[in-house]
Amino acid sequence: MSVGIDKIGFFTPNKYVDMVDLAHARNEDPNKFLIGIGQTAMSIADKTQDAVSMGINATLRYMDKIDKDKVGLLIFGTESSVDQSKSASLFVKNALNLPASMRAFEVKEACFGLTAGLMMARDFVRVHPDQTAIVIGSDIARYGIKTPGEVTQGAGSISLLVKDNPSILELNDGHSDYSEDINDFWRPNNSKLAKVDGKYSTQVYLDFFSKTFEAYKKQKNLANKDFTAITYHMPFTKMALKANRIAIEGQDEATSQRLTDKFEAAKKWSSLVGNIYTGSLYLSLLSLLEHGNLKAGDLVGLFSYGSGAMGEFYSGNVVLGYEDQLDKSGDEELINSRRKLSIAEYEQIFTDSLADPQDGVALLSDEKPGTWYFAGTKDDIRQYKKI
Numbered sequence: 001m002s003v004g005i006d007k008i009g010f011f012t013p014n015k016y017v018d019m020v021d022l023a024h025a026r027n028e029d030p031n032k033f034l035i036g037i038g039q040t041a042m043s044i045a046d047k048t049q050d051a052v053s054m055g056i057n058a059t060l061r062y063m064d065k066i067d068k069d070k071v072g073l074l075i076f077g078t079e080s081s082v083d084q085s086k087s088a089s090l091f092v093k094n095a096l097n098l099p100a101s102m103r104a105f106e107v108k109e110a111c112f113g114l115t116a117g118l119m120m121a122r123d124f125v126r127v128h129p130d131q132t133a134i135v136i137g138s139d140i141a142r143y144g145i146k147t148p149g150e151v152t153q154g155a156g157s158i159s160l161l162v163k164d165n166p167s168i169l170e171l172n173d174g175h176s177d178y179s180e181d182i183n184d185f186w187r188p189n190n191s192k193l194a195k196v197d198g199k200y201s202t203q204v205y206l207d208f209f210s211k212t213f214e215a216y217k218k219q220k221n222l223a224n225k226d227f228t229a230i231t232y233h234m235p236f237t238k239m240a241l242k243a244n245r246i247a248i249e250g251q252d253e254a255t256s257q258r259l260t261d262k263f264e265a266a267k268k269w270s271s272l273v274g275n276i277y278t279g280s281l282y283l284s285l286l287s288l289l290e291h292g293n294l295k296a297g298d299l300v301g302l303f304s305y306g307s308g309a310m311g312e313f314y315s316g317n318v319v320l321g322y323e324d325q326l327d328k329s330g331d332e333e334l335i336n337s338r339r340k341l342s343i344a345e346y347e348q349i350f351t352d353s354l355a356d357p358q359d360g361v362a363l364l365s366d367e368k369p370g371t372w373y374f375a376g377t378k379d380d381i382r383q384y385k386k387i
């Protein structure tokens, strides 16, 4: 039975910071950010966009193309959670009028959350082939103004519809996992900003990639050359480039060239949007599908990583006609129509977004009509509205 990704919805907020502007403001050489880190821009969420509203907006991208009554599972992976108890899935279910007869919950393991949800969804659809599952990853990466991690921030969401006989990517059986209790990145309950040991996190990420990639190839009797492309969790594109260098090391010229070309296609959206944590691997998959000239049957390897830390490698095969399921021009418009912020504006928006809203005061959004946003709290209950 074939189960996998049938739809992909993406959302990112309508403002961004240009890395050259940021470099000038921080007295850094722009090439450090553009080449050394591999980022050109990063999306900025103001206080009216949070994990929930972005998750609703990402799912809305394909909502009119699916049978709502078939959705039996809604999993929300996030590390920017808005409530310690109630899951983000329930806000989404309500906003999108999804059926009451479904299982809805939230999962957490840093950036691994969406992959955890996807694997649960795959197993769910195998048992209930007449039903579908929505899996959302939605996050705002905030390290803080003038910190080393500042250049690797971002905001956005990816939503996947998982079903049998999928139209985009069939997920293959098997996966290789590796986990360890370490402190490379974390966010304590008393902090809205992430704590990160940036260089250590890169080392661990590369180590987990090597371990899970080797184990997966052994398990499935595959060689590097068998992969048409490999996509990676991409907090900043240089980190994933280092993993891709491991994948092409010692390979024949054709394999090395192909994996390099596909990597270029996969990094395009992340270099413009920044880190979206849980959705990051899937933003790179979307970018690969939209820029990588893939053909039906191509084997794509996926490396998921969540700090703390958890790594998983798995694969999928591209489905004939996958292009028709994508909305490349819609994704381009979302990214290209963002408003560029001055560094002073960004710093103000960033600082405002850290403050809790005053209860009972309605917030207004400047997103385009049809977009959902966080409209403030009433009696400490979060309100979500559509413009």
Ligand code: CAA
Residues within 6 Å of the ligand: 029, 030, 031, 032, 033, 035, 036, 037, 079, 110, 111, 112, 148, 149, 150, 151, 152, 185, 196, 197, 198, 199, 201, 202, 235, 236, 238, 275, 277, 305, 306, 307
């Ligand atoms: N031209 C070109 N390249 C230059 C340059 C120039 N003028 N100046 C510097 N560089 C290069 C450096 O050589 C270096 O390259 P390498 O990595 O290949 O060595 C790169 O630019 C960065 O330079 P530094 O290491 O000096 O930069 P830094 O000390 O400011 O820190 C960072 C960079 C460690 C990435 C920091 O930005 C950071 O901590 N970011 C956050 C880390 C992160 O995202 N970790 C991922 C965690 S996984 C995740 O997503 C979290 C999760 O699961 C929740």
